[in-house]
Amino acid sequence: MPLLELKNVTKAFGGIIAVKDVSFSVDSGEIIGLIGPNGAGKTTIFNLITGVYKPTEGNIVFDGKDITGASPASIVNAGIARTFQNIRLFNKLSVLENIRTVLYREADYGLGDALLRTPKVTRIEKKLYDKSLEYLEVVGLTDFIKNRADSLPYGLQRKLEIARALALDPKLLLLDEPAAGMNPDECVDLVELIEKIKKTYDLTIILIEHHMDVVMELCPRIVVINFGEMLMEGTTQEVQNDSRVLKAYLGEEYANA
Amino acid sequence: MFLQTLITGFSIGGIYALMAVGYSLVFSILNFSNFAHGTIIMLGAYIGYFLISSFNLSFPLSLIGAVLGAALLSLLNLRLAYNPLINRRSPSLYLMITAMGVSIFLENMVYVTVGSHFYSFPEIFKQSTIKFFGSDISPLDLAALIFSLISIYALHIFLTKTKIGTAIRAASYDMTTASLNGVNMTKLIGIVFLLAGAFAGLAGVFLGVKYMVYPTMGWITNKAYIAAVIGGLGSLPGAVIGGLILGVLETFVSVYISSTIRDVFSFSMVIIFLVIQPAGLLGKYLEEKV
Amino acid sequence: MDYIYGVMAVICIEIIATVGLSVFTGFTGLFSLGHAAFMAIGAYTSAILTYFYHVPFVLALLSGMLMSGLISIILGFPTLRAKLRGDYFAIATLGFGEAMRVILENLSITQGARGLPGIKHYTTLPVAAIFAVVVVWLTKNFILSKFGRNAIAVREDAVAAEMAGIDLFKVRMLSLIYSAMCGGLAGGLFAHYLNFIQPAMFTSVLSTQLTSAVVAGGMGSITGPILAIALFIAVPEVLRVANMWRLVAYGLILVLIMIFRPSGIMGYHELSFEWIGNLFRKKNCNKIADKRRT
Numbered sequence: 001m002p003l004l005e006l007k008n009v010t011k012a013f014g015g016i017i018a019v020k021d022v023s024f025s026v027d028s029g030e031i032i033g034l035i036g037p038n039g040a041g042k043t044t045i046f047n048l049i050t051g052v053y054k055p056t057e058g059n060i061v062f063d064g065k066d067i068t069g070a071s072p073a074s075i076v077n078a079g080i081a082r083t084f085q086n087i088r089l090f091n092k093l094s095v096l097e098n099i100r101t102v103l104y105r106e107a108d109y110g111l112g113d114a115l116l117r118t119p120k121v122t123r124i125e126k127k128l129y130d131k132s133l134e135y136l137e138v139v140g141l142t143d144f145i146k147n148r149a150d151s152l153p154y155g156l157q158r159k160l161e162i163a164r165a166l167a168l169d170p171k172l173l174l175l176d177e178p179a180a181g182m183n184p185d186e187c188v189d190l191v192e193l194i195e196k197i198k199k200t201y202d203l204t205i206i207l208i209e210h211h212m213d214v215v216m217e218l219c220p221r222i223v224v225i226n227f228g229e230m231l232m233e234g235t236t237q238e239v240q241n242d243s244r245v246l247k248a249y250l251g252e253e254y255a256n257a
Numbered sequence: 258m259f260l261q262t263l264i265t266g267f268s269i270g271g272i273y274a275l276m277a278v279g280y281s282l283v284f285s286i287l288n289f290s291n292f293a294h295g296t297i298i299m300l301g302a303y304i305g306y307f308l309i310s311s312f313n314l315s316f317p318l319s320l321i322g323a324v325l326g327a328a329l330l331s332l333l334n335l336r337l338a339y340n341p342l343i344n345r346r347s348p349s350l351y352l353m354i355t356a357m358g359v360s361i362f363l364e365n366m367v368y369v370t371v372g373s374h375f376y377s378f379p380e381i382f383k384q385s386t387i388k389f390f391g392s393d394i395s396p397l398d399l400a401a402l403i404f405s406l407i408s409i410y411a412l413h414i415f416l417t418k419t420k421i422g423t424a425i426r427a428a429s430y431d432m433t434t435a436s437l438n439g440v441n442m443t444k445l446i447g448i449v450f451l452l453a454g455a456f457a458g459l460a461g462v463f464l465g466v467k468y469m470v471y472p473t474m475g476w477i478t479n480k481a482y483i484a485a486v487i488g489g490l491g492s493l494p495g496a497v498i499g500g501l502i503l504g505v506l507e508t509f510v511s512v513y514i515s516s517t518i519r520d521v522f523s524f525s526m527v528i529i530f531l532v533i534q535p536a537g538l539l540g541k542y543l544e545e546k547v
Numbered sequence: 548m549d550y551i552y553g554v555m556a557v558i559c560i561e562i563i564a565t566v567g568l569s570v571f572t573g574f575t576g577l578f579s580l581g582h583a584a585f586m587a588i589g590a591y592t593s594a595i596l597t598y599f600y601h602v603p604f605v606l607a608l609l610s611g612m613l614m615s616g617l618i619s620i621i622l623g624f625p626t627l628r629a630k631l632r633g634d635y636f637a638i639a640t641l642g643f644g645e646a647m648r649v650i651l652e653n654l655s656i657t658q659g660a661r662g663l664p665g666i667k668h669y670t671t672l673p674v675a676a677i678f679a680v681v682v683v684w685l686t687k688n689f690i691l692s693k694f695g696r697n698a699i700a701v702r703e704d705a706v707a708a709e710m711a712g713i714d715l716f717k718v719r720m721l722s723l724i725y726s727a728m729c730g731g732l733a734g735g736l737f738a739h740y741l742n743f744i745q746p747a748m749f750t751s752v753l754s755t756q757l758t759s760a761v762v763a764g765g766m767g768s769i770t771g772p773i774l775a776i777a778l779f780i781a782v783p784e785v786l787r788v789a790n791m792w793r794l795v796a797y798g799l800i801l802v803l804i805m806i807f808r809p810s811g812i813m814g815y816h817e818l819s820f821e822w823i824g825n826l827f828r829k830k831n832c833n834k835i836a837d838k839r840r841t
């Protein structure tokens with residue numbers, strides 16, 4: 001049974017059909033690439049999976065449960081976490097607080113305890129502090145715990161977002177262009193990080209990325225989207241050699257040449 | 258009695274619609290509640306009043322003066338108070354707070370400079386009434402209604418038939434795409450504020466003629482926000498329909514039940530609407546781009 | 548002496564309301580145009596209880612807080628729903644304030660516009676001060692707990708917060724109830740300080756003062772708004788400014804702060820010895836980030 005399955009998913013915004021009849025599935029432990037030209041509808045697919053938008057048509061099944069149209073919070077609790085193409089951190093909170101805020105799902109103290117700041121609260125806060133540190137260590141941000149999130153350089157902000165997603169303890173992790181704006185060295189670094197977290201946390205990953213070398217390196221299987229529709233699905237080899245993919249990316253002339 | 262109440266209701270509703278249209282226009286493009294809109298309406302009423310009483314201009318000329326004056330004030334408001342925030346892409350909460358500040362500032366400036374007198378417009382239409390199916394209809398009500406509808410229709414034509422209008426609608430749909438397509442956003446937002454101000458001036462004069470001119474008349478302009486919520490924030494047809502519905506219902510409540518609870522009633526409408534139809538009559542849930 | 552004593556008592560009382568509003572506006576990022584109405588509810592509820600029913604003072608205060616909290620739920624439930632923008636709430640509060648005024652002016656138990664005279668004078672300066680200290684302390688704890696952090700997350704980025712499993716509606720509702728209850732408490736103390744209340748005391752002037760204090764003090768700070776409200780009350784008393792000019796100034800302050808220093812006097816900091824020390828040490832690396840973001 002696949003971990004995630006999209007069945008004929010369509011999303012229309014007024015007249016614009018951003019995603020049209022897309023179906024694919026992801027098995028547990030897999031890492032697949034989701035590629036396509038700008039505006040193809042990749043991010044919209046993430047938004048549909050995570051409940052930010054409700055599909056106009058079709059179904060999304062995760063871990064055996066139909067999550068079509070469920071609220072983002074319940075989808076997170078079911079085990080899906082994501083990062084955003086345009087980084088969305090809690091800017092005015094510190095790096096550490098960004099992680100701890102996510103971990104609060106596990107904090108089982110009540111309002112009364114919180115108001116009086118009972119020892120229970122301080123104990124749990126300390127526990128979550130330590131746990132946050134672990135996640136920050138994984139992405140290599142321990143030196144910055146007290147900095148405000150928006151004071152970090154771009155590349156580190158992306159890593160913080162990944163750490164925040166990991167802290168949600170997901171089964172499925174959606175990464176939306178994690179390598180955007182990174183130089184080749186940083187890309188190598190990122191590939192290693194993704195491989196590491198996949199192994200450590202036993203993750204299934206869908207990766208949207210324009211850096212083809214990153215996708216080729218990480219994803220044995222790739223889904224290609226063009227103008228909201230699924231163009232093809234196949235192994236890295238197949239996609240690389242497919243004329244339709246070239247055409248979608250480079251235009252008619254190049255593909256024929 | 259019924260017909261008379263209905264017509265009065267529609268005429269008040271027409272003024273509410275005039276007020277709501279400007280507010281909604283700004284909301285649709287900048288996504289924030291411009292609480293200074295009511296104050297511009299109030300200032301429009303003052304301009305109209307002083308033109309007609311101190312400068313002895315005719316009513317049409319004063320109306321034009323008020324429209325131009327309010328449009329200019331609205332643009333000034335944008336340039337001085339909002340633009341610094343828009344340029345920084347501040348959150349809409351900040352714009353809303355600024356708008357509130359502008360409104361408090363201007364309203365109380367009027368208080369300390371002009372004073373809290375109530376001014377009434379000189380009689381424009383003779384106090385006579387028109388008989389209409391046995392009901393007494395005031396010509397002022399009728400004129401206000403007809404004039405409101407005509408000007409809103411003109412705005413509709415402008416937004417759908419001209420190039421600038423189309424650009425405004427495109428921008429209200431998606432700011433980023435509009436600026437990509439080579440539309441100059443700064444200019445466009447300026448035009449939107451001029452338009453909103455012009456409608457504020459129009460509404461202000463009618464409001465002043467119907468009630469009176471005084472610093473806190475901005476309170477009535479809160480009805481613009483209610484009308485917009487009922488119709489659906491950011492939707493122009495919604496603002497018009499919301500305004501008309503609000504005007505009629507309110508008039509019936511004050512005639513048949515009690516005028517003290519009229520305002521409470523209007524605001525309860527907002528709450529009721531949000532319970533049964535959260536996005537208003539014609540608004541839709543905005544799916545924020547993520 | 549009595550005069551200074553009085554001003555200080557009023558400052559303590561308004562600190563309670565301001566700190567409450569700061570949770571809602573400063574930390575959760577929602578805007579209210581009628582917070583004075585919550586003070587009115589607290590004031591009338593508690594005053595009626597002590598005056599007509601001889602309920603003990605503290606119990607009456609608690610009832611006032613509860614009543615404010617309850618009514619905030621009625622207001623917040625339809626307006627704070629997850630997908631609705633904060634504007635809906637702001638507009639609803641406009642009407643809420645007006646509805647409050649009409650109700651208070653027309654009920655017989657509130658004695659209409661004439662108001663309630665002869666309320667017992669329970670709120671002395673020490674009482675007000677103790678309540679203020681307790682509320683500030685509780686609020687600090689609230690903000691430092693998961694409840695406060697979640698509120699900040701919602702303010703910073705509602706979409707990301709939702710994707711972090713935070714229930715937007717619950718967080719916003721809790722902040723509203725908290726701030727309404729603070730308002731209710733402040734109102735109750737106010738009534739038993741002045742010994743007289745009438746609907747005209749709880750108009751938009753008061754709401755504006757609270758909002759301006761939160762914005763000017765810093766949206767995301769507790770000490771900033773406290774400082775601001777103290778100045779807002781004390782300075783006009785010292786200069787003996789007419790009420791109207793105060794409002795002109797509040798309006799201008801709101802606009803100027805938003806344009807030139809949207810993070811307020813204190814920004815996202817708290818007034819502390821450490822913070823003052825940092826001022827002189829010039830290592831404020833967050834300054835750059837502040838500039839970049841805004």
Ligand SMILES: Nc1ncnc2c1ncn2[C@@H]1O[C@H](COP(=O)(O)OP(=O)(O)OP(=O)(O)O)[C@@H](O)[C@H]1O
Nearest residue numbers: 013018037038039040041042043044045544545546
């Ligand atoms: N909330 C929305 N309202 C209207 N249109 C939208 C919305 N979200 C996305 N779209 C449209 O859907 C289409 C697909 O957008 P999407 O962001 O999914 O593309 P993408 O494949 O992620 O592109 P990129 O590689 O540039 O990130 C675009 O035309 C976009 O304008």
Ligand SMILES: [Mg+2]
Nearest residue numbers: 042043044085
């Ligand atoms: Mg994308």
